[in-house]
Every structure is written in C-alpha cells, then in structure tokens.
Amino acid sequence: xxxxxxxxxxxxxxxxxxxxxxxxxxxxxxxxxxxxxxxxxxxxxxxxxxxxxxxxxxxxxxxxxxxxxxxxxxxxxxxxxxxxxxxxxxxxxxxxxxxxxxxxxxxxxxxxxxxxxxxxxxxxxxxxxxxxxxxxxxxxxxxxxxxxxxxxxxxxxxxxxxxxxxxxxxxxxxxxxxxxxxxxxxxxxxxxxxxxxxxxxxxxxxxxxxxxxxxxxxxxxxxxxxxxxxxxxxxxxxxxxxxxxxxxxxxxxxxxxxxxxxxxxxxxxxxxxxxxxxxxxxxxxxxxxxxxxxxxxxxxxxxxxxxxxxxxxxxxxxxxxxxxxxxxxxxxxxxxxxxxxxxxxxxxxxxxxxxxxxxxxxxxxxxxxxxxxxxxxxxxxxxxxxxxxxxxxxxxxxxxxxxxxxxxxxxxxxxxxxxxxxxxxxxxxxxxxxxxxxxxxxxxxxxxxxxxxxxxxxxxxxxxxxxxxxxxxxxxxxxxxxxxxxxxxxxxxxxxxxxxxxxxxxxxxxxxxxxxxxxxxxxxxxxxxxxxxxxxxxxxxxxxxxxxxxxxxxxxxxxxxxxx
Numbered sequence: 001x002x003x004x005x006x007x008x009x010x011x012x013x014x015x016x017x018x019x020x021x022x023x024x025x026x027x028x029x030x031x032x033x034x035x036x037x038x039x040x041x042x043x044x045x046x047x048x049x050x051x052x053x054x055x056x057x058x059x060x061x062x063x064x065x066x067x068x069x070x071x072x073x074x075x076x077x078x079x080x081x082x083x084x085x086x087x088x089x090x091x092x093x094x095x096x097x098x099x100x101x102x103x104x105x106x107x108x109x110x111x112x113x114x115x116x117x118x119x120x121x122x123x124x125x126x127x128x129x130x131x132x133x134x135x136x137x138x139x140x141x142x143x144x145x146x147x148x149x150x151x152x153x154x155x156x157x158x159x160x161x162x163x164x165x166x167x168x169x170x171x172x173x174x175x176x177x178x179x180x181x182x183x184x185x186x187x188x189x190x191x192x193x194x195x196x197x198x199x200x201x202x203x204x205x206x207x208x209x210x211x212x213x214x215x216x217x218x219x220x221x222x223x224x225x226x227x228x229x230x231x232x233x234x235x236x237x238x239x240x241x242x243x244x245x246x247x248x249x250x251x252x253x254x255x256x257x258x259x260x261x262x263x264x265x266x267x268x269x270x271x272x273x274x275x276x277x278x279x280x281x282x283x284x285x286x287x288x289x290x291x292x293x294x295x296x297x298x299x300x301x302x303x304x305x306x307x308x309x310x311x312x313x314x315x316x317x318x319x320x321x322x323x324x325x326x327x328x329x330x331x332x333x334x335x336x337x338x339x340x341x342x343x344x345x346x347x348x349x350x351x352x353x354x355x356x357x358x359x360x361x362x363x364x365x366x367x368x369x370x371x372x373x374x375x376x377x378x379x380x381x382x383x384x385x386x387x388x389x390x391x392x393x394x395x396x397x398x399x400x401x402x403x404x405x406x407x408x409x410x411x412x413x414x415x416x417x418x419x420x421x422x423x424x425x426x427x428x429x430x431x432x433x434x435x436x437x438x439x440x441x442x443x444x445x446x447x448x449x450x451x452x453x454x455x456x457x458x459x460x461x462x463x464x465x466x467x468x469x470x471x472x473x474x475x476x477x478x479x480x481x482x483x484x485x486x487x488x489x490x491x492x493x494x495x496x497x498x499x500x501x502x503x504x505x506x507x508x509x510x511x512x513x514x515x516x517x518x519x520x521x522x523x524x525x526x527x528x529x530x531x532x533x534x535x536x537x538x539x540x541x542x543x544x545x546x547x548x549x550x551x552x553x554x555x556x557x558x559x560x561x562x563x564x
Contacts, residue, residue, distance in 0.1 A: 094404050101396060108388070116381050123374045128336040131350035131370065134284070135297075135363040136334075141280065142299060142308075143355040146251070149188070149272050150235040153253045156182050157235075157268040160194070161257030172203045179205035188276040190250055195267040199226035202266070220269065222252070229254040229267050239274075239301045239316070249316055250274050251307070274307055274315055282310040295365050296342075300326060302358035325351040329360035338367055406431050406438045414445050417452050424449055479510040487512060494562065498524070498533050506533055518556045 159182075160175055172194070179192040183205055194203035199220050220226055228236040235255040254269035281297040288295040299308035304320025304327075320326055325335030329351035341347030346367040351360050368375065413425040424446060431442035483495045494513025498506040506524040508514075524531045526538075536543040547555055547562065 093407060094400070097399070097404065098396075101392070105392065109385075112381065112385060116378070119377055120374050123377060124371060127348065127370045127373070128350060131348065131363045131365065132334060132336065132352060135350050135352035135361045138281070138284075138297060138299075138363075139352045139354040139359075139361040142277070142359065142361065143357060145188075145277070146237070146354075146357060149251070149253055149270075150237070150255075152182075152186065153235045153255050153268060153270055156192075156270075157255045157257045160268060161265055162260050175203045176205055176207075179203065186270075188272050190271045190273045193220060193269040193271075195220050195226065195254075195269060197230075197264050197266060199223060199267070225252050225254045225269065226267060229256055229269075230264075239305065239307050251277070275312060277308040278310060278312065278315075281308055285310045293365070293369055295363070298323065298362045298364070299354070300330075300360055300362070302330060304330075307359070323351065323362045323364070324349045326360050326362050329353045329362070330358060341366060402436075403438065406442070410442060410445060414449070417456075418449055421450060421453060476510050480512065483510060483512045494557075494560075496522075498522075500526075500537075506531075506537070514557075515560060518560060522556055 156178075160178055175194050179194070183189050183192055192205045193201055196202050201220050222238060222240050225236060225238050228238075232255070235253050237251055237253040239251055240249065250271040250273050252269060252271055254267055256264055257266050257268055259265050277299070281299070285295050285297060297308075297310070298306055298319065300319065300323070301307050304318050306314050306317050306319050309315065324337035324339035326349075328335040330353065332353050334353070335349075335351045337349045337351075338346055339349060341364065343366075347364050348367045348370040349362060349364045351362045353360050409425075409427050410431065413428060418424050428442050428446055432439055432446050434442070479497050483497065486492070487495055492513075494511070496511035496514060496518075497509045499509045500506050504526045506522075508519045508522050511519050524534050526534060528534050532543045532545045547557060
C-alpha cells in the first residue's frame, strides 16, 4: 500500500534530497525493515482515534515518525498535538485528576450561573409583585373613597332638592344649615356649594370672613363641571381648583338637585381636599422612611396631573413623562418599569389603574432597595463561589503535595531496580517515614527493592557457584541432573537429550524415564522427516506429535507406552 511504500523509502522524497526516496524511513529502522499493513491506520497522523487505540510498541514507533516529519505529511503538527495529549492522558495522573476537577468546577459554575439567573428573576418578580400589591391596595382604597364621596353628594342633593318648603332662592339659610351639618360629618370636604341652574354660586359653606350675602353670587369654576352635571345621571367629578370664592385644589364632585315635581332647582357641588387624599400616602411613606427605606407613592388623573402625593408642593403638576409605566396604567394595564428617579439613579416603578376611574397609582422606590434581596443573594452566591474556589484550591494543593507529587516521585525513581542498597533514592526513604498510604507504598517499594537486590545477590552467587561446579563435572552427570529437575518442575514421564554425531545422526546423550534399550537403539538420521526431534532441530522451534501405531517405521517411545 501507499503508506508502506513511503515507509520503505520509495514514496515521498525527503525535502533535502533531490533524488527522491533513497533514505530509509525511521519506522523501518524501528521495525527492522518490515511495515505491516495492519499498522497503517495507527501510522496515519490524521487518524487521531487510531492513534489512541494503537498498542504501545506502535505508539512508540509513531512518536519516532513524528520526529522525522520531513518524511511524512505537511500537516503532521496535528499528529504531534494528538501524541502529546495522548502522552499526558496515559502517563500523567496529575492531568487526569486536574481534568476531572476542572470539569467538575465548570459544571458547578454553569449550574450556579443558571440557578443565579432563575433566583434573580424570581426575586425581581417578587419585588415587582410586592410594589404592585401595595399600589393595588391604594388604588382600591382610592376608588372606594371616591365612590363614597359620590354617594354622599347624591344623598345631599336629594336632601336639599326634596326638602319641605324649599322654594328656589327663598331658603338659602336653610340650605346653609344643611350644608354645615353635612360638612361636619365629612372631614375630607373643604367647601360645599349650592349653585343655581345656570351655575352661579348662591350658598357656600363654611362662609368666608368678610363676605356678605349680597356679594355671594359668582360664577362657579371650572364651568365644565356644571355643564356635565346638568346632563349626567350620576355625580360627576373633576380635579382642579375652585376659582371663586376659594382657590383650594381638590376633587370637585357635583350633582343636580331636583324638586319632588322633577324640576331642576340647583346643583350641589363639593370640593374634596386633595390633602386628605394624600394623607394615607404620607403615612405609608413615613413608615418606610422610619425603616431606612425610600418610597414614593403618587396618584395621577387622566391628564397626567399629580392629584395625591406626600409632597404637597407638586400637586396638580403634570408628571406623566416622569413616571414610566403610568401611561399604560391609565389605559387599564398593570405595568412595572425601571427608569431614572429624582436622584438620577435607577428606580423601580409599579403602576396600577384605579378601578372605575381613569386614574393610576404609581409606587416607586430605588432599584437598589427594591432589589436588595437580589443583591444579597448575589453576595451570598459570590461568597459561596469564593469559598468553593478557595476550598478547591487548598484541596488541590494538598492533593498535589501529599499524594500526586510523591506518587510521581516514586514512579520516576523506581522505574528500575537500583544497583545497590546505597543507590535507593533518598526521596523514597523520606516518603517511607510517613504513616499514611503513601508511606506504606514507599516502604513496600523499598522493601521490594531490598528483597530484589538480596535475591539477585543470591542468584549471582548461585550462578557463579554453578558455573564453577559445572566446569568441574562430567557432562552426563550435569545433564542428567538437569533432566531430573525438569521432570520434577514440568511433570513429564520421560525426557531425553539427543546430540548429533559426526554424520548428523541424533543419538541419546542422557535420558530419564526410558529403558536401556531406548538409550542404545535410538538413532535418528537427518532425513527422518517423521521424527519430532529432527523437525524441532531443523525448524528451530518446539514440535509436538501424537504417536500412531500405523506410522512408518518403528517407534521406541510407542513401544514403551508413550503416546506423544
């Protein structure tokens, strides 16, 4: 095949040899001039999987091939990297443990980041839900308060319009007394007005100092309330300030008064104080302030004007652009947004519509305070990650110093048996003084080396003695002793040593287990192809054969009862 031809020197020429492939490849030097086709997959540098599966001899040969990359492929750098990785993966326990540890750390970090993202989103949703719940509660209370005010105006209108003896402008004093009694029961009302059918102020309560009855008639403002009240079937309201005779901002609610005959006799209007509407908001804000938290609560009308806030100086200011999510709440949708607050930092805004009214409640707080739980969770997560990293580093350093490095030292220094007891490495002796498993291993290795040196010394002495004894003994005696020991070790019934004479005929030198007749009569010529002894001597390898009574020529072993 092509790779075999290249390895034999007949393929790609050497870059520095213009005459082509006349130089033997290092693989041929390593394998004695023979390249097997079965090894070509291992030898190919682009086949990384095959390199991983190569046996150790082929792996070593491929390593030599990479050193001579001029002979092979231009992209042999891939094979070099694969071999380096393969070497570390197979040889280095440190790399294996480090890889597993880094993989574990990577999995933990990915899992931690995922858990952090999920928990952060959940905590963020909880913070939004908490502010939305507060805004929803305020919106419901505001709606109930406004509904109660409407019902109260409706009852007052019916009371004034259907009172006995009422006859147009002849009873302003009676109307004033009724208004005073009604206002005494409503602490949230600034003033109550009785308007004639065209919208002029006739009676108001409480009276202002310095005002006389003949100067009370004035046009009520805002006039849009009068126009809407004359055509409405239920009390109407509007946020604003009554121009005359007062200028207090409030929620103006009006409803026409009809006599029992159904005749329109006037309009009842009341100015409900916005300050009273803001008092509950201020209480909540102050309670949060006492706990060290900043909170702002605002109520806006359909025009985006601020109608309730703990800051009275901002009432009736247009703040729709300053409150993210407020426009959606005015359209009936609950919204939570983040935006710049009064201090220029990120704030969390939660806007909720007021039921049955085109108003919206907005709860706002600094994002850092609203998401304090998220920040605290991040702190705990980073602390846990830091402790995990420090603990893992300490564990890894201890493992490296106490286990991996001693094992590496023992593996390097005990690859071969030392020449003498004095040649045993000092590090092994130091490690042997430890009382843990590494110390047990070091002591076992030292003891094994000492035992090996002792046994080698005994064998060396025995060999020298045997050489001296064999040199002084008669060969038949030595061979006979060897045959007897072989029979004892291998458990055979008979054994014989055959030597060729001058003509190449095999004859018995010494035998054990055979008869004297066998020793004297056995003679095997080199042409006897049926003899196992002749075949073994000719082929240079062991030969086993079953004896057959029908084979050509006599068999002394068969006659003595042996069958193989």
